[in-house]
Amino acid sequence: MLFFRSEERVREWCRAHDSPVRPLVPIDRLWGLATTWYATRLEPGSRRPKPDEMRAIFAGLGLTGDFWDPLADRF
């Protein structure tokens, strides 16, 4: 899970590492992920989301498809 300056830098990195290019996430959407995942992490009621909850979180941020499905079996 890394930062990149541009889409081209992502493609270069993926070529260099023989890795497929995955969905790109802009910084404002990454902030949505970060707050959803971690905003309560220091509080007693915090817990890791379950797989179906993860799906809902990703979908709520527009991150859909098998790549974001924690139960996908095609990988």
Place this chain on the structure above:
Amino acid sequence: MDFDLQVKLAIYRHFADTGIRPYTANIAARVHATESSVREAYARLRTQRVIVLEPDGETIRMAPPFSGVPTQHVVESGGRSYFANCAWDALGIPAALHEPAIVRSRCEQSMEPFRLAIGPDGPERSDWWFHCAVPAARWWDDIVFT
């Protein structure tokens, strides 16, 4: 409060207060328990994927979003510096602390420095990108690589 929850909260409070990982003795002192019982709680928390331990079974490698080891992802907030496990966690630290922060990292391809200010309403505008090479279903196959 459940003992494992006390240990978990003590780990997170230590990271938040100091920016570095705690020794087992630090946590034992915070929860008024023996180091042995804390180590046993660590093992259970690891099974639940709450923390990641080093091979010695008691040194904390990750308490996401906090990293117990130096990384390229550094968060400055409240006069302290924190290491994050990954790009996601770099934004996760200010989200967890609910404090303004500066995130410093780099473009992993060009090595260009990345600096992002996080304010009360979230990050400043940025045209940088986040990319994850590992699908969600495989994240915990090797969480350190992910």
